[in-house]
Amino acid sequence: MPVRKCQDLVGLLADYVEQQLPPAVHDSLERHLSACPRCVAQVKSYQSTVTLLRTIKDDELPPELRCTLKSFLDRNCRN
Ligand SMILES: [Zn+2]
Numbered sequence: 001m002p003v004r005k006c007q008d009l010v011g012l013l014a015d016y017v018e019q020q021l022p023p024a025v026h027d028s029l030e031r032h033l034s035a036c037p038r039c040v041a042q043v044k045s046y047q048s049t050v051t052l053l054r055t056i057k058d059d060e061l062p063p064e065l066r067c068t069l070k071s072f073l074d075r076n077c078r079n
Contacts, residue, residue: 003032009039013046049073 003009003025009032015021016029033040053061053069 003028006032006036006039006042008032009036009042013043017043017047017050046073 003012009016009029012021012025012029016026019026021029033043049069049072
């Protein structure tokens with residue numbers, strides 16, 4: 001499945017960051033990124049959020065904050 005539109009990328013973002021995409025899809029996504037600064041910014045903000053979440057232990061994260069971060073990610077994904 002080639003990544004042609006920004007919308008195509010959105011659903012793959014999580015797997016891309018986790019390096020879980022099949023190589024063909026991964027390449028296709030990176031080709032899109034090379035032509036689309038907006039999606040690069042989206043990947044970066046997603047990555048930094050994921051990194052932030054990983055640095056916080058589950059029991060240190062209040063449920064409200066978890067929700068806030070989740071809605072941040074969801075909002076990001078609807079661009
Ligand atoms: Zn794009």
